[in-house]
Amino acid sequence: MSGAPNPLRVAIIGAGPAAFYAADHILKQSSSAEVDMFDRLPTPFGLVRHGVAPDHQKIKSVVKGFAAVATSPRFRFYGNVEFGRDVDLAGLARHYHQVLFATGAQTDRRMNIPGEDLAGSYPATEFVAWYNGHPAYRDEAFDLQTPAAVVVGVGNVAIDVARMLSLEEHELAATDMARHAVAALARSQVRDVYVLGRRGPAQAAFTTPELKELSELPNVDLVIDPAEAALDALSAAELERANDPVLRRKVELIQSLATRPPAGRPRRLHLRFLVSPEALIDDGHGRVAAVRLARNELVGSETGSLSAKPTGATETIAAGIVFRSVGYRGVPLPGVPFDTRWGVVANVAGRVCSPETHELVPGLYTAGWIKRGPSGVIGTNKADAVETVHAMLADAEAGLTLDPAQPTAAAADEYVRRCCARPVSFADWQRLDALEVEAGARAGCPRVKFASVASMLAALAGEGGPAGN
């Protein structure tokens, strides 16, 4: 077999940034390729819709470019169709020459400490998915009737969670946060949020703009202990050597905020450094009552990287709810080779391979976090997806594809409709989008999200809108 199939038919599993960047590049590079994109949710855009914080609308504007991709007559969206539940690899292989997996990193890492599974201890991503209206988390009940919350981690997700826990009802209501979450957070008793960084200010993963945003919240005193903000000798030397103005500015801002006297605002956000949770403490009824922290010092390794080492000193913070945000991990997909050590689909530059022998699996590809692990920002997925698409088009040119029996758009559509009662098209999504934006205009926010699949399908059937779902 040689020469590219015409038209090359590609299935993309997942509809987040990596999926759209890949679709865009395929459609631009090939004048005949056809792309069908599948998502288990009726709504596209992955973490842009369900991960990016509701008060960060500017970051969400990237979806305008993704929506432009969907206007191609060679692109179809099949929402509400789950790989492994509705469609499978054998079925897709009958209708597509290539299948690209871009399903993201769908689970959290654990802290592996005693008490982690007590009631009141959650992965931060569940909270994020809940407040962003992810249908699978609509019915989560986070008990916020506690004066203090702890967020473990100092990455952007941790900072988002801390900010959402600290905003007032009117501030939340002005965002596109799911209405059930706005209502629950409005009743929240949490007034003190502790954000815990294992290492020091020079190693914190959050960015300077994220910190600045925290420092400007009108009803929140940002509390930083000047002793924890001071750099130890190793960090000072690292900062000197790195000569990185971005890092230097972040450290300077942390140290300057540490000297700011509290203004007596109704809420406090405590940004802590050099502490690690050692155990979550049971209130006697299976719920979190407190977090025991180990104080850390930094030690240098021979690679120059600094790591946290407990000093032996401990302290306890009373808190009734704990969110861990210590990293993500990919979830294996049925029938797709997985590298369990790094939590990614096993691949070489986007071509799926055996994790043991590295032998390539023809016709299967991967992009985004499930390809490279959870690193980078939204835009990092562009170059990542382009790398994979180069491999796909080169392989197609060489005739190295799946060998589908019925490689037509009509046969694929028939297959999908046989497997799923109500696939949601991009035009359907645009109707949902318009309803959400309309409801948002009435409510004074960017959009009111549908927060259940049933309410979306009902709206598409002409029954009801996003409010009150």
Next chain:
Amino acid sequence: MKLENVLAVKGSRIETCALTDTVRDVIAHLKAANVGALVVVDGGRPVGIISERDIARAVDGESNVPSLPVQSLMTREVVFGAPGDDVAAVLDTMTANHFRHLPVVLDGELVGIVTTGDLVRAELDTLRGHVVTLEDQVMAGGGE
């Protein structure tokens, strides 16, 4: 960004050789695998590293280098990385101390090897990702 992010992209494949292999074997192996260094293992344990640079240095004034055993010219003071090490710090250290290959160990087990090239690429990808993100926002005319 951490070394584990780099290894998730690169994989855990590590090219190794034995103490008693000859330099000739090593050269053939380096060429076949298209890499610049092999980790020297003894009884499954990493005990050294041998790179193109070690061989180039040994060749100076020596004619029988290809038949020498690896253990006579390998680097024994190997720096090992951990998956949680910060890429930026490691890259600084490798640049300052002039070594280009870093085996990565987790609980005593070799889990990968990174080169300065891998780390530069990782840093570059991160920075380019920020540029794309910001450009996309500007192109979309994203307002608050």
